[in-house]
Amino acid sequence: MYRKAAGIKLLLLDVDGVLTNGQIIYDGSGNELEMFDVRDGHGLKLVQRAGIQVGIITGRKSEVVARRAAELGIEILYQGALNKREPYLEILAQTGLRDEQIAYVGDDLIDLPVLRRVGFSATVADADAEVIKRVDFVSARLGGRGAVREICELLLKAGGHWEKVTARYFGDEV
Numbered sequence: 001m002y003r004k005a006a007g008i009k010l011l012l013l014d015v016d017g018v019l020t021n022g023q024i025i026y027d028g029s030g031n032e033l034e035m036f037d038v039r040d041g042h043g044l045k046l047v048q049r050a051g052i053q054v055g056i057i058t059g060r061k062s063e064v065v066a067r068r069a070a071e072l073g074i075e076i077l078y079q080g081a082l083n084k085r086e087p088y089l090e091i092l093a094q095t096g097l098r099d100e101q102i103a104y105v106g107d108d109l110i111d112l113p114v115l116r117r118v119g120f121s122a123t124v125a126d127a128d129a130e131v132i133k134r135v136d137f138v139s140a141r142l143g144g145r146g147a148v149r150e151i152c153e154l155l156l157k158a159g160g161h162w163e164k165v166t167a168r169y170f171g172d173e174v
Helices: 002-006 038-049 063-071 085-095 108-116 146-156 164-174
Strands: 008-011 053-058 076-078 102-104 120-123
Touching: 002 146, 008 085, 008 120, 008 146, 038 053, 038 146, 038 164, 053 085, 076 085, 076 164, 085 102, 085 108, 102 146, 108 120, 120 146, 146 164
Parallel strands: 008 053, 008 102, 053 076, 102 120
Antiparallel strands: none
8 A cells, every 4th residue: 555655746635525524514695614624734735845736626616615725725626527537537638647646535436437547546434335445545534524634644654755744843853
């Protein structure tokens, strides 16, 4: 598993159930609310510091997701992707990367075509059972509750980037 995770250059993510807990809340005015874990966001910034690009492929369209992507400096963003294989192939063409250089985190059946193709596939602890059976790594944490951070740390450690991107936090310890 660590060998597959070591050469990752691009981390792609689903949103609902991965970056969020999968719940969508509408207020009385019809505004959509979604919750994101701050530690997941910090994990994504850490992988970006290591030179690993981050992208999102999600089946839904949401201004909330566009805003969160912008906050995190995520430029690869595909929303409304009901067939996630199509944007994945576009990303391959645009980046010039190979399957084995890409990691994908998804939690439901719609994610399987991409999960089965990438070099490193991961899911969250509360993912669909069929997805859990078919990935390289299952986080101990739930979607929207630190699972992405856990996967980011795994990628950083496997790729030998952890000490460099966290040195400022540990001071003289490292």
